[in-house]
Amino acid sequence: MELKELYELKLQAKEPFDLNLTLSCYSFNWWFNGRAGVIPLLEEPMTVAVVSGSNLEVEVKVFGVEQVDVEKQLRWILGLDEDLSDFYSKVERDPLLREVPKTLRGMRMRALSPWNALLVAICQQNASFMQGWRMLSRIYKLLGAEVNVEGLKTIIPPGPGKLLSDDAKVKLREAGAGYRAEVIVEAAKRAREGLLKEASSLSPSRAEDVLREVKGIGSYTARLTLVLSMRMYELLPLDRWLKRLAEEVYGVEDAEKELKARWGRWCGLATYFTTVVLDAEVISEALRRALSGEVKPKPYAGRPTPLTMWMHEWR
DNA sequence: TGCCAGGCGGGGT
DNA sequence: ACCCCGCATGGC
The missing domain is CATH 3.30.310 (TATA-Binding Protein)
Structure with a gap:
């Protein structure tokens, strides 16, 4: 097209x-x-x-x-x-995020459509950065719409309807989604019934509850969806990765409490930037880097990172 | 080869 | 309120 x-x-x-x-x-x-x-x-x-x-x-x-x-x-x-000055002053001396107001100054999070955000979030469940994004790239290639603009080939992410077509489950398996395939299809059904529209009209906490009505969508996935699509930053999408990091870097037992105290209403955006500054390294390497103060993203890591994944082929 | 990874729900206590 | 396990898949 x-x-x-x-x-x-x-x-x-x-x-x-x-x-x-x-x-x-x-x-x-x-x-x-x-x-x-x-x-x-x-x-x-x-x-x-x-x-x-x-x-x-x-x-x-x-x-x-x-x-x-x-x-x-x-x-x-x-x-x-979006005015990030309050966020910047909050993280200026943060051992994880101190580079954000410097190296990443002026960078904004691009918002995704609610459905696409939910798809992205589901693909992050119980998967490394590489596995999650590889899975997602295959879903886009198999189910998205290829479109030409100015001679450039691009892909429009598949909407809920596309995920409900007859061959969608087969293609999701082909994409390596595993058991997430069921969750994606179930979420697509609810999305078509207006679940995400409803969520967007509610308070973050109520919106989280509504998204969690879908089997397979828990707190992490719901909150990440709210961050990525609605710029609702106040709820913390806490996964094992960030939990470990926070425990070790801040020397605390209750990661959620500590992060809320530090990041306040910016928790969601802070989570996003944490993955960026640490190049979405797997937890062992992320920990090593964070503890030795290497919290500046590498210009070129030799493998895809949040900032360099556009330089790589995804298949 | 196993084992595990940016979750989750179900079943136990 | 916890703790524990299985769950598809791919990468090491």
């Missing part, structure tokens, strides 16, 4: 803003190529934005089949109006 260009616009961000960091983080190579980022916006009518330019001015080209106003959505996705 080839999408035609509809119109262009320019956006300004609240300072400090770093477009390159914002686009490169947790991007597959079909979403970022080192200069431009592709942002899927709407499934129906199919609409995609291509984003490039400088930190001072973000240039946007909107591709699709019919005229749609996407400015507000795009500002939200790129976090252009």
Whole structure:
């Protein structure tokens, strides 16, 4: 499918803003190529934005089949109006996150659609960074929609409907999803009934409860979904990885209590940045690095990391 | 080869 | 409220 260009616009961000960091983080190579980022916006009518330019001015080209106003959505996705100054001052001296206001200054988390965020979160369950993202890349390749914009091939993540098609379970197994396949399909059913829309209208804590109604979605997956799609940062998505890290780095027994005290209403975003600064290393290496103060992401680690995964082929 | 990894639910106490 | 186990899969 080839999408035609509809119109262009320019956006300004609240300072400090770093477009390159914002686009490169947790991007597959079909979403970022080192200069431009592709942002899927709407499934129906199919609409995609291509984003490039400088930190001072973000240039946007909107591709699709019919005229749609996407400015507000795009500002939200790129976090252009998000003020991180309070977060930065909170983590300035944090042994895990002290590099965020420096090395990663101006980087925003790109928001995902609620359904795509849930899919991402399920793929992180009981899996390493590499396994989770490899699984996800295969799901996109097998079930997503390939679209051309400006001669670039990109992939639109599959919506809930696609995950409910006859061959979806087979393809999920093929993608290596294992027992998560059932969870994804169950979640897709509920998503089609409006589960995520409902969650987005509630308080974070109520939203978590609603998402947990789905069998296979627990606290971690629900909270991560709220972080990635709704910028609801106050609930901490605590997995074994972060729990171990916090226990060792801060020398405490109750990781959740400690992290809440340190990160406050920024817990979710802080979790996201923790994986970035430690290059999503497996726990043994992440621990070694954190304890020896190596909390700056490596420019090139030789393997995919959150910041460099766009440089790699995923198959 | 086993064993384990950014969870989870079910069944035990 | 805990603790413990199995669960698909892939990587080492």
